[in-house]
Amino acid sequence: MADETRADDIRADEISYREAMAELEAILAAIEEEQVDVDELAAKVQRSAELIALCRARIEEASVAIEAIVDAMETGAGNG
DSSP: OTTSOOGGGSOGGGSOHHHHHHHHHHHHHHHHTTOSOHHHHHHHHHHHHHHHHHHHHHHHHHHHHHHHHHHHHHHHHHHO
């Protein structure tokens, strides 16, 4: 298993929203099931914070893009 890439070795900005959410869910499940050793807990919480920040940024980016599209549609509809 040494050749497998660990999920937490991948930078948050290199993964998709869906992958970030899946990793967050896996971390949460491991913590809830008490599978995370106290020595790993701080690292898992830090990784979770990074993933949450990524997800929030992606949601904001999507919101801005959607607003721009809707504005363009409304502007275009007013001209025709």
